[in-house]
Amino acid sequence: MKKIYLVLFLLVLSYATAQQESYYSLYRYQMNVINPAYAGAEASNMFSFTSRQQWASMDNAPSTLAFSYSSARKNNVGLGISLVSDKVFVEQQTFAYVDFSYKLEMNENTQLYLGLKGGGNFYNADPSGLATYSIFTDPTKQQISSFNPNVGVGAFLNGEKFWVSFSIPRLFNATRDRDLAITSKDRVHSYLGGGAYLPLSSNLLFKPSLLIRKVSGLSATTDLTAMLNWKSVFEFGASFRTSSAMSVMSVIALGNFEVGYAYEVPTESSLSQLNLKTHELLLRFNLGKSTQESDSNEEEEE
Numbered sequence: 001m002k003k004i005y006l007v008l009f010l011l012v013l014s015y016a017t018a019q020q021e022s023y024y025s026l027y028r029y030q031m032n033v034i035n036p037a038y039a040g041a042e043a044s045n046m047f048s049f050t051s052r053q054q055w056a057s058m059d060n061a062p063s064t065l066a067f068s069y070s071s072a073r074k075n076n077v078g079l080g081i082s083l084v085s086d087k088v089f090v091e092q093q094t095f096a097y098v099d100f101s102y103k104l105e106m107n108e109n110t111q112l113y114l115g116l117k118g119g120g121n122f123y124n125a126d127p128s129g130l131a132t133y134s135i136f137t138d139p140t141k142q143q144i145s146s147f148n149p150n151v152g153v154g155a156f157l158n159g160e161k162f163w164v165s166f167s168i169p170r171l172f173n174a175t176r177d178r179d180l181a182i183t184s185k186d187r188v189h190s191y192l193g194g195g196a197y198l199p200l201s202s203n204l205l206f207k208p209s210l211l212i213r214k215v216s217g218l219s220a221t222t223d224l225t226a227m228l229n230w231k232s233v234f235e236f237g238a239s240f241r242t243s244s245a246m247s248v249m250s251v252i253a254l255g256n257f258e259v260g261y262a263y264e265v266p267t268e269s270s271l272s273q274l275n276l277k278t279h280e281l282l283l284r285f286n287l288g289k290s291t292q293e294s295d296s297n298e299e300e301e302e
Contacts, residue, residue: 021189023223026262026280027223028209033066034191036116039078039100046284049283055276056279062088064085066082077100101116122146123144151172192211211225226238236249247278
């Protein structure tokens with residue numbers, strides 16, 4: 001039995017070390033975390049908060065908290081803030097960035113947003129609490145703390161019935177002193193995504209989308225998502241992540257407040273017996289008009 005548990009633990013460990021930076025099943029509602037061009041593209045003032053508990057049944061499992069603020073300003077400028085706190089075992093990483101975007105009007109119903117990110121990553125690892133089988137003090141069990149500044153770029157094309165996104169949130173690999181290992185989270189990630197808005201009836205909208213992630217040294221992963229939107233009040237759908245997981249999700253809009261939930265399970269057969277369930281909760285506050293409404297008001301004033 002001990003051997004079986006050991007094998008299962010090694011499988012989970014290999015899966016964890018191969019994982020890229022934090023996934024989000026409800027990524028579409030927290031876009032400027034990965035793409036600075038999205039700042040100000042949706043509403044004049046939008047606050048988003050995501051809590052993701054991965055493999056909730058396991059001790060010290062990965063957990064992520066993400067906060068973003070997006071604001072549309074005058075002169076086609078958008079500003080935002082994105083904060084991500086990511087904890088995995090003895091590692092704690094906090095990504096803090098300021099986002100800037102500029103909007104270009106392509107035609108009456110299409111806008112191109114170009115964005116820049118600036119900030120860095122606060123990294124901390126504390127292995128002092130790890131158990132050892134030696135009576136002697138392990139000199140390698142020392143706390144590691146560092147800050148790595150970085151910048152990112154992105155572009156977001158938004159049309160009446162479609163959207164396309166491309167971004168590199170961090171252009172440079174992280175470097176650390178006294179490091180034992182560099183994980184995939186520290187490397188440059190590229191994101192390419194797109195989606196459509198397809199009316200099925202006067203009250204029902206079909207919203208398919210995909211998001212492709214690529215990081216050096218690992219194969220690309222793709223999120224395929226399909227959502228049904230009813231009267232812009234309730235959304236329900238499912239998502240499939242290649243060679244990784246699948247999830248079901250829903251979002252309810254209550255005036256200027258939105259709440260969403262996603263339930264995710266791994267698709268790898270080797271992990272199915274470990275009860276690795278993931279829960280993701282989304283809260284959003286829209287404290288202003290949508291970008292489309294603001295544009296219409298400006299045109300009327302002119």
